[in-house]
Amino acid sequence: MHDDANEHEALLQSVIEGRSPDERGRFGPFGGQYVPETLMTAVNRLTQSVHEVLPSQAFQQRLKIELTSWVGRPTALTHASRLGERWHADVWLKREDLAHTGAHKINNAIGQALLAQALGAKRIVAETGAGQHGVAAAAACARLGLPCIVYMGEVDVARQAPNVDRMRRLGAKVIAVTSGDRTLRAAIDEAIRDWVADPDGTYYLIGSAIGPHPYPLLVRELQAVIGREARAQILDATGLPDAVFACVGGGSNAIGLFHPFLADRNVTLCGVEAGGCGSALGQHSATIAAGRPGVLHGNYSMLLYDDDGQIQETHSVSAGLDYPGVGPEHSLLKLVGRVDYVTASDAEALDALDECCAAEGILPALESAHALAGARRWAAQNPGGRILIGMSGRGDKDMPILSRFPRSEDRVDAAA
Structure with a gap:
């Protein structure tokens, strides 16, 4: 046990100090590059650009200009005083819903699109579940004059119709995927197939902190702007929070919010997965809570699969959390005990x-x-606590789903 504790502390320190992932793209036992040989040249080229182009002064200056003048950063930190009164807590919201296109996805999309342009890509392919990454990718490609193809599961096309229309208005070609589970996993499968067909001219603009190395690293670096801003803002307003909450599907907004807080050991970090409608496989998307290690979409991480090794269909009322895997850095942070x-x-x-x-x-x-639900539960057990919640996106896109559910107050009135 003592040796495990020492090993876990060393792994955590490697993340805090920027030494993780290692040169093999590993976050401890997780991560790596599990891709067809035909993609290795493209993956290696991207890896080199992440280490050389991404940190360069010229690239960072261009990215900063786009984030401030086009994305609208920094996003606000809102004191949610009335929620705080209800919860008996001090509640703060990091407002990624106020970023251009309505979610955190735009931070990553514009960064990767700029990188793709630097690499000389001729076209962009992307995948999307809730549609927010698809919209962000379409907007970023329109901004830079790059053709964009977005793969989206047929189920998600139906339940996120407003975002499908937005992508098309922004000039993207949206392809509905009718194979597999017809949600995010199937969309990723098709995007990878497209990439394999033309690895030299196509750039795969992945939407979450998943995929083969260097994507989990790249997405984390582009989304960490959320946590850097939030930490500075809340320190200036009131002091470090007691707890930080973010939703976790693939995990991009969560890793972006959590990463700058990892060294603050007194701050509880909590990722909230989709519990769906039950505990059986197929009824939820709680990959870390209920999954096992395995390989999916180019990396080794926690997955939801059955005893025969078959990846399982998942369920969540939220399309963006409906995925049977999670980013490998999240799997490591669970292993070492830094994030609940x-x-x-x-x-x-x-x-x-x-x-x-x-x-x-x-x-x-x-x-x-x-994330709000998880934070409310924590507040009930820790009265008076200061809570920071990642508001990863706005709910306009979910109106077709929400229209099927009466408001909470209406349900209570009907029951009475």
Whole structure:
């Protein structure tokens, strides 16, 4: 046990000090590059650019200009005083819903699109679940004059129709995927197939902190702007939080928010996964809480699969959390005990969304509502605590889903 504790502390320090992933793309036992040989030249070229182009002064200056003048950074830190009164807590919201296109996804999309342009890519392919990454990729490609193809599961095309229309308006070609589970996993499968067909001319603009190395590193670096801003903002306003909450599907907004807080050992970090409608495989998307290690979409991480090794279909009321894997850095942070991972059910997320609307006049994305639900539960057990919540996106895109569910107050009135 003592040796395990020492090993875990060393692994955590490697993350805090920027030495993880290692040269093999490993976050401890997780990560790596599990891709066809035909993609290795493209992957190696991208890896070199992440280490050389991404940190360069010229690239960072161009990225900063786009983030401030086009994305709208820094995003606000909002004191949610009425939620705080209800929860008996001091509640703060990091407002990625106020970023251009309505979610954190734009930070990563514009950064990768600039990198693709530097690499001489002729076209961009992307995948999307909730549609926010697809919209962000379409917007970034329009900004830079790059053709964009977005793969989206047929199920998600139906339940996120407003975002499909937005992608098309922004000039992207949206391809509905009818194979597999017809959600995010199937969309990623098809995007990778497209990439394999033309690895030299195509850049795969992945939307979350998943995929083969260097994507988990790249996405983390581009999304860490969330945590850097939030930490500085809350320090200036009131001091470090007691706890930080973010929803976790693939995990890009969460890793971006958590990373700058990892060295603050007194700050509890909590990722909230989709508990769905039950505990059986296929009823949730709680990959870390209920999964096992395995390989999917180019990396070794926690996955949801059955005893025969078959990846399972997942469920969540939120399309963006409906994925059977998670970024490898999250798997490491769970292993070493630095981040707690919990679940929130569909019903809890819907209640939290309605409460946020009523108390703060903010309609959060269903993904973000899971973080709100987890934070509310923590507040009940830790009265008086200071809580920072990642508001990863806005809920306009979810109106077709929300229209099927009565408001919490209406459900209570009907029951009475």
